[in-house]
Amino acid sequence: MNSIKKPMTILEDRQVPVQAKLAAAWTSFMFLYIYVDYFALYKPGKIDDILVGVVFEFDISPTYLTTVLALVAIPALMILLSMTLPARVNRATNLVVASLEIPFAAFNAVGESWDWAYFYGLSIGIEVLLLAFILRSAWTWPRTTSPSMTEPAAPGLPVKSEREIRISENV
Numbered sequence: 160m161n162s163i164k165k166p167m168t169i170l171e172d173r174q175v176p177v178q179a180k181l182a183a184a185w186t187s188f189m190f191l192y193i194y195v196d197y198f199a200l201y202k203p204g205k206i207d208d209i210l211v212g213v214v215f216e217f218d219i220s221p222t223y224l225t226t227v228l229a230l231v232a233i234p235a236l237m238i239l240l241s242m243t244l245p246a247r248v249n250r251a252t253n254l255v256v257a258s259l260e261i262p263f264a265a266f267n268a269v270g271e272s273w274d275w276a277y278f279y280g281l282s283i284g285i286e287v288l289l290l291a292f293i294l295r296s297a298w299t300w301p302r303t304t305s306p307s308m309t310e311p312a313a314p315g316l317p318v319k320s321e322r323e324i325r326i327s328e329n330v
Contacts (some may be wrong), residue, residue: 180296181241181253188260189234195267196280202275217272234260246263246300253297257290264290 212219237256244252259322264286268279 177246177296177300178242178249181249181293182238184289184293184296185237185241188286188293189238191282191285192219192231192234195286199279217314230263248298250297253293257293257297261287261290 200209208214209219214223217223233256240252241249246313264283267283268275271279
């Protein structure tokens with residue numbers, strides 16, 4: 160058995176832009192969000208309640224469905240907004256929306272019996288972890304130094320005042 164061994168190569172680890180990380184996290188959040196609602200339909204009696212026009216404690220009405228659509232549209236829109244908004248607005252929007260989604264995620268377990276604690280514990284736990292990742296990514300968004308700042312270009316170089324710069328330009 161003759162086998163030629165190829166040399167091991169180091170995998171390239173490229174920096175992923177913050178916008179892509181945020182969009183990916185919101186996409187994961189949306190998939191989980193939808194599947195948790197879908198799998199909840201398998202609970203005994205859930206379909207029967209829907210057929211008689213009740214979800215949880217709410218009557219199914221145009222207002223209810225419009226509200227639910229708006230609530231689902233927020234994280235769905237965050238996928239697009241995370242890729243397209245300017246950095247400063249993007250960061251603030253992600254911090255606000257992810258913060259508001261955490262209590263909403265916890266609301267899924269309200270009124271449920273302890274029989275379903277694992278299902279809701281796991282789903283809420285993962286949703287909160289994804290939201291925490293979004294918050295951390297937005298909070299730690301890399302910053303760049305403005306060219307107008309008077310910091311040295313490299314460590315150890317002296318900073319010149321505007322007066323010193325004018326004098327050196329006139330010489």
